[in-house]
Amino acid sequence: MSSNESNSRVLSGMRPTGRLHLGHLHGVLKNWVQLQHEYECFFFVADFHALTTDYDSSENIEQYTYDTVVDWLAAGLNPGTATIFVQSRVPEHAELHLLLSMITPLSWLERVPSYKDQQLKLNDKDLATYGFLGYPLLQSADILMYKAGWVPVGADQVAHVELTREVARRFNHIYGREPGFEEQAQAAQKKMGKKAARLYGSLRREYLERGDTEALEKARALLAEQQNLSIGDRERLFGYLEGGGRIILPEPQALLTEAAKLPGLDGEKMSKSYNNYISLREEPGVVEEKIRTMQTDPARGRLQDPGNPENCPVYALHQVYSDEKTCAWAAEGCRSAGIGCVDCKKPLMDAINEEQEVIRSRAVQFEEDPDLVHAILQEGSDKARAIARETLDDVKEAIGIAHR
Ligand code: TRP
Numbered sequence: 001m002s003s004n005e006s007n008s009r010v011l012s013g014m015r016p017t018g019r020l021h022l023g024h025l026h027g028v029l030k031n032w033v034q035l036q037h038e039y040e041c042f043f044f045v046a047d048f049h050a051l052t053t054d055y056d057s058s059e060n061i062e063q064y065t066y067d068t069v070v071d072w073l074a075a076g077l078n079p080g081t082a083t084i085f086v087q088s089r090v091p092e093h094a095e096l097h098l099l100l101s102m103i104t105p106l107s108w109l110e111r112v113p114s115y116k117d118q119q120l121k122l123n124d125k126d127l128a129t130y131g132f133l134g135y136p137l138l139q140s141a142d143i144l145m146y147k148a149g150w151v152p153v154g155a156d157q158v159a160h161v162e163l164t165r166e167v168a169r170r171f172n173h174i175y176g177r178e179p180g181f182e183e184q185a186q187a188a189q190k191k192m193g194k195k196a197a198r199l200y201g202s203l204r205r206e207y208l209e210r211g212d213t214e215a216l217e218k219a220r221a222l223l224a225e226q227q228n229l230s231i232g233d234r235e236r237l238f239g240y241l242e243g244g245g246r247i248i249l250p251e252p253q254a255l256l257t258e259a260a261k262l263p264g265l266d267g268e269k270m271s272k273s274y275n276n277y278i279s280l281r282e283e284p285g286v287v288e289e290k291i292r293t294m295q296t297d298p299a300r301g302r303l304q305d306p307g308n309p310e311n312c313p314v315y316a317l318h319q320v321y322s323d324e325k326t327c328a329w330a331a332e333g334c335r336s337a338g339i340g341c342v343d344c345k346k347p348l349m350d351a352i353n354e355e356q357e358v359i360r361s362r363a364v365q366f367e368e369d370p371d372l373v374h375a376i377l378q379e380g381s382d383k384a385r386a387i388a389r390e391t392l393d394d395v396k397e398a399i400g401i402a403h404r
């Protein structure tokens with residue numbers, strides 16, 4: 001059940017863990033930069049989420065938040081196009097989290113895979129806390145707050161989006177049944193105009209009576225096209241379509257980021273904890289140094305020994321950074337011992353440095369003027385907050401604690 005197949009709002013967040021690296025650039029940020037041109041985007045730093053695991057070392061969160069945002073801007077996120085903000089600057093996230101916690105069964109949270117996985121993985125920390133159990137529900141609040149249709153995430157986060165869908169469904173089920181719903185939905189149907197109303201009616205019957213999901217899709221598309229329905233009426237009709245009540249919190253969908261896992265300097269996935277990364281804004285000369293000392297196929301002990309590019313992390317990076325011709329040159333030269341590893345690394349260094357150049361030059365104005373970054377976050381947070389307030393008003397009204 002979803003009222004927003006057609007919803008073009010995108011939301012995603014990142015915990016502040018410090019300076020970002022090329023793995024983040026290729027795995028996440030390039031995707032976000034692309035999405036900002038196609039959707040109404042909200043990107044935020046999840047500093048509350050950082051506290052769920054790092055409550056006892058919170059002293060870096062503020063610096064990390066700032067560094068993260070500078071990296072986002074340097075990678076090409078445009079604050080004029082996307083709304084960029086900090087989670088804790090929109091305290092409504094905490095309020096929605098609390099309200100959702102009232103209706104969320106404990107067992108739903110306990111069975112989210114990351115709950116047990118992370119406790120095992122981070123076994124030096126006491127994660128048997130209330131806050132950590134609530135991690136994915138806080139994420140649900142983040143998403144539902146903006147009624148986002150799409151949530152770009154990696155595979156490890158899909159279960160959290162799934163939980164969000166279940167929580168939204170439960171919320172709508174419990175609080176979406178206003179008195180007189182049926183009558184109101186029928187009145188809304190009439191407002192579509194005769195022809196559309198008739199079509200809606202028959203598609204709804206086909207779905208409800210025969211489970212025809214194609215009819216459901218068609219009816220949703222029909223509703224999405226209607227110009228003269230209020231938001232409330234549209235939501236009623238989406239809900240009525242499936243026999244339920246009004247949809248207050250629409251269900252989002254995960255927009256799975258294709259796992260372009262960037263190989264690190266050692267061929268493993270690039271990651272801060274493996275210390276095999278190149279940062280987004282490396283000091284000049286560091287890229288050369290890191291590539292120069294990269295491992296290659298051990299078979300190439302001497303220049304005249306042929307190698308196998310498939311066993312070489314340098315070649316893995318070529319496949320991300322170099323054109324087909326350069327990749328073919330490297331592979332062929334490696335197998336025939338026609339080139340040395342130093343030669344092979346040169347075009348890779350150049351390609352990464354060229355990318356760094358663009359990122360560094362975008363970063364300069366933000367590095368020189370922290371106030372500018374703070375102003376961007378202030379403006380983004382204000383914009384986000386206005387929307388968050390509206391959602392909370394709806395939510396509290398539906399629950400019956402609007403006190404108006
Ligand atoms: N849990 C996400 C991660 O670790 C970060 C996050 C918090 C998030 N809230 C979100 C992602 C909402 C998407 C939507 O990567």
Ligand code: SF4
Pocket residue numbers: 296297300307308309312313314315330331333334335339340341342344345
């Ligand atoms: Fe790796 Fe290139 Fe050396 Fe072959 S020639 S081992 S691909 S660096």
